Amino acid sequence: MDISQTTPGRTIALDDPGLDRSLAVKSRLATRIAKTVQELGLNQRDAAARMGISQAKLSQLTRGKLEGLSEGKLEECLVALGHDITISIGARHEGTGTRHVLETA
Secondary structure (H helix, E strand, O other), rough: OOOOEEEOEEEEEOOOOOOOHHHHHHHHHHHHHHHHHHHHHOOOHHHHHHHHOOOHHHHHHHHOOOOOHHHHHHHHHHOOOOOOOOOOOOOOOOOOOOOOOOOOO
C-alpha cells in the first residue's frame, strides 16, 4: 500500500507496516476535511452543521481524534463540503490487493 501525505518540507508516511490501514485512510480524509473547512473560511459551528456532525466532533477530527467516525461518515462530510468521491476497484490479481487514497483536488 502506497499512502503518503506530502506537505512543504516533509512527507508523512501512511504506509508504515505498523500503521492500521483503516486509520491511514481516515487520516487522509480528515486532513482533507480540515483543509477544506479552512479554504471555505467556515467556522467550526457552521462547518459542522453543513456536514451533519457536532462542533465537538469536528474539533476532535481536526485534532486527529477519529474514534467514532467511520470512513463512510468522513466521505459524507467531504461530499457535504463540495467534494466528489470516486471509488475505483482495479483488476483482480494474485495475492492481496491494496488500498490507495488519491487526492486530485
